[in-house]
Amino acid sequence: xxxxxxxxxxxxxxxxxxxxxxxxxxxxxxxxxxxxxxxxxxxxxxxxxxxxxxxxxxxxxxxxxxxxxxxxxxxxxxxx
Amino acid sequence: xxxxxxxxxxxxxxxxxxxxxxxxxxxxxxxxxxxxxxxxxxxxxxxxxxxxxxxxxxxxxxxxxxxxxxxxxxxxxxxx
Numbered sequence: 085x086x087x088x089x090x091x092x093x094x095x096x097x098x099x100x101x102x103x104x105x106x107x108x109x110x111x112x113x114x115x116x117x118x119x120x121x122x123x124x125x126x127x128x129x130x131x132x133x134x135x136x137x138x139x140x141x142x143x144x145x146x147x148x149x150x151x152x153x154x155x156x157x158x159x160x161x162x163x164x
Numbered sequence: 165x166x167x168x169x170x171x172x173x174x175x176x177x178x179x180x181x182x183x184x185x186x187x188x189x190x191x192x193x194x195x196x197x198x199x200x201x202x203x204x205x206x207x208x209x210x211x212x213x214x215x216x217x218x219x220x221x222x223x224x225x226x227x228x229x230x231x232x233x234x235x236x237x238x239x240x241x242x243x244x
Contacts, residue, residue: 123204144194145189
């Protein structure tokens with residue numbers, strides 16, 4: 085089982101990394117960019133557990149370690 | 165138009181951030197984890213351009229700034 089986790093900053097939280105990327109793109113001549121937001125992508129491969137167990141473990145991992153619930157949202161999908 | 169970009173390390177490239185996350189999860193009692201890989205998630209919102217232009221701009225942005233083609237892969241989807 086594989087969990088693909090997206091961790092993004094909540095709306096309203098300042099994103100200096102995204103702003104830096106946006107500035108960099110504009111310096112390179114890209115136009116028409118309204119916003120850039122940067123987040124994290126984490127992939128966990130589980131061995132020998134069911135889909136339900138992977139779902140539960142990923143939810144716990146996000147809550148306990150991967151995401152900061154004060155400023156970040158997380159979402160994930162479990163695939164084979 | 166919104167581009168959702170995933171940037172991941174190529175297979176075979178050492179991923180110390182992923183290893184640290186895996187170690188952290190194991191210290192917290194999580195079991196059955198084979199590997200953890202960490203990557204980047206970048207969302208770009210474009211104003212007033214077509215889907216084809218957004219596709220082209222995102223492809224160029226990945227090549228020129230966002231991904232390091234020596235060690236990273238990128239993929240993206242364009243949505244409304």
